[in-house]
Amino acid sequence: MDLDKYPMLKTYTVRENTGSMSSNRLHMQISFAMMKLLELYKQEDFTIVMDCIDDVAIFKTTPSGSDIITYQIKTKDEKSQTFELKALAGKNVFYKLYDHIEKLDTYIKEIYLITNRPLKYKKELVDAEYIQFKNLSDEIKVVITDNMSQSESYDVKGLSSKFVYSFIELSSRSHKEVAEAKLNDFLVEEDINVTLIAAKALYRTILDILLTKQDYEFSLQDEINTVLNKKSYSKQEFEELLNNTKEINTDSITYTEIVTLYKKECEISLRQESSYKRALASIKEKGNKYPNVLGLFNKEIQQYISNVINTDDDITRERLLENTKELFHTELEKCDEKKMLGLSESEEEILYMQNIERVMKGE
Known part of the structure; x- marks a missing residue:
């Protein structure tokens, strides 16, 4: 990964490595990352980073420049109906999201909070597929900005338009099937003719690659370049995997x-x-x-x-x-x-x- 395109990252301190310690509970993040991989393939050059800067981060490189999109993914099982806004604020979710503005504002394009259950505050439910924080109701924004204001940068930068909330319908039971179905659709669209057995094998290979990236444990003292190389998967690497699969079949x-x-x-x-x-x-x-x-x-x-x-x-x-x-x-x-x-x-x-x-x- 070329850090020359992201010079601010050279002095970036990676976040606490708690996710990698519990990767068995984070398979939904892998399914999400796989779907982003398939979605972005036809577009610009990109690299997916697992469980480092955030749960999932995407580094995009275009002729006009480079930017980063981060995804914080919160999930609950089928028994839970909603995510309580106050509970998220109580865990400093929004304050931690603001860390991206504080450290990487120049390169951050969007900062996503994603939940698989609607967001709830009092009697209000938010289940929009895409809505900027600044367009949420005033009552909800007060709770969010109160939590964000713990950041030293908040007084200067305020509620950035880069913050986005997104509700996705993924469950702990269905996310693997959804990701595998997306891969099968992708193979048809890309005219990659393989058997169902080969398609399943390819799905397991991508799953293993992303799981390995997510599972890599690092020290907070490790250099960011070393960490990112171990935690990232690029479009070029995915393209090579597809070419190998086509050749084999x-x-x-x-x-x-x-x-x-x-x-x-x-x-x-x-x-x-x-x-x-x-x-x-x-x-x-x-x-x-x-x-x-x-x-x-x-x-x-x-x-x-x-x-x-x-x-x-x-x-x-x-x-x-x-x-x-x-x-x-x-x-x-x-x-x-x-x-x-x-x-x-x-x-x-x-x-x-x-x-x-x-x-x-x-x-």
Whole structure:
């Protein structure tokens, strides 16, 4: 993450790291972050930061400049009907939100308070999807600004128009299903053709990535750049994950091509034929569990294959397959020791064949 675009962050003190200590109770934040990831993908460059500056923060970079949007997410289970405004103020929620104005006002574009139950004060309920604090009723604003006024900056800056309240209908039971459905819609919109099994595997991968970012524990003495690198996930990283998923699920070689291009001098037994046909399907399943791991191997393998093809005029597919296997087999074994991929002999061969054909086709 390039802090040169946010120089004020170089002296920023990260907030108390309480969220990471209880990440098992914060899965709804991950679902929210995943949905923002899908929503913003077609737009400008961005990086999502988990549980550091706020529950979720989004750093956006546009041709006109850079800005930050923060999200404080408050959730209750189905038994609770509302969020009492006084209770939130009693926990200094609004005073803590004002910390963003005090420390990052130059770069902050919007500061969201999000709840999954309506906000209540006396008999008034607020359930707007988007409303600036300054447009709330006077009675509600008095409670909020009284809490914010504890900040030393409040007398100078007052109630900023950057503060936004948003009610979202997410429950502890449904948020995962909602996020997964959003991902499936996204894959259709982006014309990424994968099976339902592959889509579920991709959902779990994104979930694991964001959970790892959220779970990373840091000391308040750690440098902000170190913390942000561990807590952030960028559009570029997400794009790479999508590309790896697409590549893994693209049929680069068929069984007929295996026989005609690589085994034409061999007599393949029925057992071998069955093994190759099963491996063509199972390598996708294994790759979808670890798309970034397999994606990294594919890049290294393709680079080697491309170099060999460009420098050895006499290389054949059969010999290139053997050379590639000899070079990369040990690396794959090391990966398997970590219980990742676990490719069979047939799957490993197909992995190399696939990458040879990708290079040959210029994919």
